[in-house]
Amino acid sequence: MPPKILFVDDEPDILEALDNALFEQPFSVTTAEGPIEALEILSRETFDVVVSDERMPQGSGAAFLAQVALRYPDTVRILLTGQATLEAAKVAINEGRIFRFVDKPCPAETLISTIYEALETVRPRPRSEDSANDRAAHGVLQELEVEHPGIGFLEIDGRSGALVLAAVPDVETAMHDLLRALDGGG
Numbered sequence: 001m002p003p004k005i006l007f008v009d010d011e012p013d014i015l016e017a018l019d020n021a022l023f024e025q026p027f028s029v030t031t032a033e034g035p036i037e038a039l040e041i042l043s044r045e046t047f048d049v050v051v052s053d054e055r056m057p058q059g060s061g062a063a064f065l066a067q068v069a070l071r072y073p074d075t076v077r078i079l080l081t082g083q084a085t086l087e088a089a090k091v092a093i094n095e096g097r098i099f100r101f102v103d104k105p106c107p108a109e110t111l112i113s114t115i116y117e118a119l120e121t122v123r124p125r126p127r128s129e130d131s132a133n134d135r136a137a138h139g140v141l142q143e144l145e146v147e148h149p150g151i152g153f154l155e156i157d158g159r160s161g162a163l164v165l166a167a168v169p170d171v172e173t174a175m176h177d178l179l180r181a182l183d184g185g186g
Contacts, residue, residue, distance in 0.1 A: 002026050002027055003026070003027050003028070003048045003119050004027070004028045004030065004045070005027045005029050005047065005048065006030050006041060006042070006049070006050045006051070007019070007029065007031045008035060008037075008038040008052040008064065009033070009052070009053040009056070009080070010057055010058070011053075012033060015033065018031070018051070018111070019031060021108035022108075022111075022112065022115075025112060025115075035052070035058050035059050038050070038052070038064065039067065039071075042071070042075075046075075047072075048075065048076065048118075048122045049075065049099075049115055049119065049122070050065065050068055050072075050076070050077050051079075051080060051102075051111075051115070052065055052079055052080065053081070053104070054082075054104075062098075065077040074122065076099045076118040076119070076121055077097065077098045077099055078098060078099055078100050078102060078115070079098050079101050080102050081101060081104055082103065099117075099118045100114055100117075
């Protein structure tokens, strides 16, 4: 089951941008246009991570996340803020027990990596599972190298398990070589 993420912001354009930023990630994304709607959604569904804006007309994100901490303590909480006040920080840390503050505007890569880090606190993989997955992934790479010599520049992304290009000096040449190898050398 994909990790479930709830985004809370009073601006629909920002919610749409957040949803689009995570489109290719293996997450189930739900959005809410404020704390009231978010609490209604949380009463019906379980989420792994809640990401909330700080300043909203219905109340502060810090106060909302404090409610989430009380009602749903296993849900990881992230606060997006462009103008954190000392009071908001105190509430977020002391009452909301947030996982992380993220500055707004936030690059998609930063938000995605923060969510992955938050998910590790919710769904840590046992070490034995990590090593078994690593062995299986390396076995797949070895089989591909035998079947298609010259594609040794592929590696397994540790987070998603996807095959990705390793750091290569010339990506265009590497892609050409990969396509040629997969096409039977022609």
